[in-house]
Amino acid sequence: MADEGLPVVARFEVRQRSYLAPDGTVLRPLPDFASDIPKLLALYRGMVLTRAFDLKAVSLQRTGRLGTYAVSLGQEAVAVGIASAMRQEDVLLPSYRDNGTLLWRGTKMEEILLFWGGDERGNLSSGPAHDFPYCIPVGSQAPQAAGVAYAFKLRKEPRVAVCLFGDGATSKGDVWEAMNFAGVHKLPLLFVANNNQWAISVPLKLQTASQTLAQKAIAAGFTGEQVDGNDVIAVRAAAEEAIAQARAGGGPRLIEALTYRLSDHTTADDAARYRSPEEVQTRWKEEPIARLRAYLVSQKAWGKAQEEELAAECQKEIEAAIERYLASSPRAPETMFDHLYARASERSSAEARMPELTLIEAINLALARAMQEDANVVVLGEDVGVNGGVFRATVGLQQRFGAERVIDTPLAELLISGLCVGMAAQGLKPVGEIQFMGFIYPCIDQLVNHASRLRNRTQGRLSCPMVLRTPHGGGIRAPEHHSESTEAMLAHIPGLRVVMPSSPERAYGLLLASIRDPDPVVFLEPTRIYRAAKGQVEDNGEALPLDIAFVLRQGHDVTLISWGAVVKETLAAAAELAGQGIEAEVIDLATLKPYDEETVLASVTKTGRCVIVHEAARTGGFGAEIAALIAERGLTSLLAPVARVTGYDTIMPLPRLEQRYIPSVPRIVAATRKACEFA
Ligand SMILES: Cc1ncc(C[n+]2csc(CCOP(=O)(O)OP(=O)(O)O)c2C)c(N)n1
Missing domain, CATH: 3.40.50.970 (Thiamin diphosphate (ThDP)-binding fold, Pyr/PP domains)
Known part of the structure; x- marks a missing residue:
């Protein structure tokens, strides 16, 4: 190669962490916490409960009692391994598949069911109040996680943001932009890419040509590590280390957890359309629950009786939660307007x-x-x-x-x-x-x-x-x-x-x-x-009210409504019209959403004529909304059709023509005169 003599300026490596082989045998010395058998049993229980819950949720969906549901079958070790390494005060930003993570952090099963059953009250969550709800637009939680972590850093709080997403999400700019920023500011943030090999029907090889997802962190200036995501001990150890590093001010980390989505993408998907049963069968041999069970059995810490007892206990807990979910009161339709804005x-x-x-x-x-x-x-x-x-x-x-x-x-x-x-x-x-x-x-x-x-x-x-x-x-x-x-x-x-x-x-x-x-x-x-x-602006710290329109000029012949820069032309037009014997009332809408309907209607009731002036293109512009309001609630006061003076229905032209596009004083004057002459 021609460039062989050129110096190498950077080399990178990505490590992979695993402790247990698929059959539960130990590959290398286990981390310290793994000698604490009750701790391992708790992780085991968390995974078993998650799986049992997921499967029940699917049967609820199949029987019409739950909406579309994303199962985490085969990915339980990531849920539990990550959640168990977090503290309550840390903030979780989960993806739609992270049911087990939420469960571990205290969200009740009936709350999860309520959300996927189509009721926002499920997001009220008994888990930490600062945790984010499920993120549905893929990867969009990543920049938010960077915002959360920035807040921690700014306030010097020893807290960590933990953001989970799938392999598909790593193709999105959102995730890259977040990682890049987190790297620049050394934010206390753990990114977890749950690489389950599939993004609905798109396999990893069509998602990226990158050898690993973990290496994407390297470009952002921090460590990316691959972890066997079917080995809960490895996930927990990697998360513990990354979170401790982040908490101590060492900056972000990316964990790529290698898993496999054993289920359909969601209950609305049929994975048989795009992958073979043989592939899935092979992957079942690697799943995380049997793996930890085999290890626990080898340690004489687990047996058939405990397994049966745990299964029964989980079923009981889940059944009780389902009962509470099914008994939840219906939401009154008008509550859809609750919590839209603060009171x-x-x-x-x-x-x-x-x-x-x-x-x-x-x-x-x-x-x-x-x-x-x-x-x-x-x-x-x-x-x-x-x-x-x-x-x-x-x-x-x-x-x-x-x-x-x-x-x-x-x-x-x-x-x-x-x-x-x-x-x-x-x-x-x-x-x-x-x-x-x-x-x-x-x-x-x-x-x-x-x-x-x-x-x-x-x-x-x-x-x-x-x-x-x-x-x-x-x-x-x-x-x-x-x-x-x-x-x-x-x-x-x-x-x-x-x-x-x-x-x-x-x-x-x-x-x-x-x-x-x-x-x-x-x-x-x-x-x-x-x-x-x-x-004249006095820096007295006093705010002006939002959601209120400002009447800038009183008049009784016609109402001119505008906002932004063209208020200037609108006022100039009103001054010119006054010279012609037309007294225009000029309203600056100021807040467009939610806007001050009452001031608009009161003025039109008084004048009977209305001209709306805005710079934006005409069709679908906000003027149409105001005209509709007047048609609905002010029609009987009208003495003339509502008129609009707007930009035109074309792309905003480059500077040579832009002044022809922006409503001018003569255009406003002409439209207003026409409205006033209408009889
Ligand atoms: C921005 C965005 N685009 C498309 C979708 C529809 N969609 C939902 S899940 C999904 C695949 C996501 O795959 P991945 O990130 O690997 O996560 P996984 O579902 O495997 O957990 C798609 C395309 C979406 N929710 N958000």
């Missing part, structure tokens, strides 16, 4: 008047104020630290509050949002920055599947007080993708708050309110007026 009383809604700063300076001021008053507030994103953000929203914050609280993250938007979710669930108040709205889309999974619903799906056990800030809209001659206004997409997500200020005063007050809010907020900042808008 109003939990929300800070101090109303205040603010007293010359630009909008971006007001944001910076609010961030500094929030960080000063609450040590839990952390700011994270690309370039937010040393550079103070590409728009300088975070300038000076890192110097003032330190690099631990103002975090320059790797270039990974999904990671930023996932970190926020994990941090928020752990009691921090993260404020993430996405540099431009065009790059928020990798965060959608975290926003839709996690942030917005964490409170609801855990029935209030966990919440997600995070803010994700991003510049919104065009008009600054920015390159492609830097001028997006896709707020309607976000406002369609129940459980999320979508806030957009249109002046420095409201930027300050609404950002403070958003940071203090107990629910997740996407805070959209109108880029075009970052520096163009100036106003």
Whole structure:
């Protein structure tokens, strides 16, 4: 080879840990804890119980009494080996298959059944209240785990986050982004890749060409170890070592547990379609329960009588749990709205008047104020630290509050949002920055599947007080993708708050309110007026109310409703119309989700005419929602059809045409005159 003479700059190795052979014989000296037979018996019991429970759950599903269920048959050693190495105060971020891990940590069987039976109350869990519920979107728990671990590190708590996922998940950017960040910050975090060889029907060889999954950690700068996942002693020993290292400040580790999914993927799957019975049969010879049993028998610590006794005991426990599950009260339909947002009383809604700063300076001021008053507030994103953000929203914050609280993250938007979710669930108040709205889309999974619903799906056990800030809209001659206004997409997500200020005063007050809010907020900042808008802002720490629209100008002839940067054109149009004898009332919606329907309806009731102005494309824009509200609840007051002045139904054009796209004062004036002339 031509490059043979080049120096080797790095070499890596991956070790594999196993103690018991499939027949239970000892391969090498056992770790210390294994001489404690009662401890081994407890692990054995945990595995037997998990398997018996899983099998019962399948029969419940087959008889129509449970929804789709993911069985962990053959993977019990990972569940029990990992869970038993954790402390109560550690935080588990499980995958949908980690039933045995939850059981070990104290979740009741009836709770697991309740969740898979289709009832969120199951997620209330009797296990540690800080543990995360099952994660269904594959791998998306990994960046959250990094957020949780970051919170531990920041607060100097000797706790560890433990994140479980499958081999399929390791193909996702989520897992890589999380590992990369965990490596950079030496986070107290254990990643466990349960390599059961299959991701539904996709075999490992189609998942990756990597020789091991463990080596993926090496690229992130920490150790990855392979463990025989059918050997509970090996799993427990590896987990114990990794968790102790993490707790002592030694950083993260990845354990690749080699297992085999002996069952179908879930009860909705038929694995015979894609793998041979012979393959499965061969793998049955390696399964973890028989292996430990053989060892215990060889140690004269176990026998037929104990086995029968244990089986009976497990059956009894499971039957009793099933009875409680089947007897659970039905959920009243209206409870689906419970735990969507925190109750109003939990929300800070101090109303205040603010007293010359630009909008971006007001944001910076609010961030500094929030960080000063609450040590839990952390700011994270690309370039937010040393550079103070590409728009300088975070300038000076890192110097003032330190690099631990103002975090320059790797270039990974999904990671930023996932970190926020994990941090928020752990009691921090993260404020993430996405540099431009065009790059928020990798965060959608975290926003839709996690942030917005964490409170609801855990029935209030966990919440997600995070803010994700991003510049919104065009008009600054920015390159492609830097001028997006896709707020309607976000406002369609129940459980999320979508806030957009249109002046420095409201930027300050609404950002403070958003940071203090107990629910997740996407805070959209109108880029075009970052520096163009100036106003008196008093740094008095007073928030403005969320979910409230602001009437910026009183009028009785027509209602103009807008938000974000185009509020400026809307106000200019109102001033021009006043010169023509038309008195327009101008409403800044400010919070789009949930929005202030009453202020809108009250104004339209008064004026009978309404023009909605937004920069985003017309079809499916948020203006359509307001028009629908007026049609439903304000129709009889209307003297003219509701009109919309919006961006057009096309891609936001590049700078040469962007001003033609953004609603202009003449367009607003013309539409308003038309509405007023309608008879
Ligand atoms: C992001 C995402 N894509 C697709 C799915 C549908 N799905 C559920 S499980 C699964 C396979 C996951 O395989 P792996 O990560 O190896 O875990 P395992 O199921 O084997 O435990 C897929 C594709 C999902 N839940 N989430």
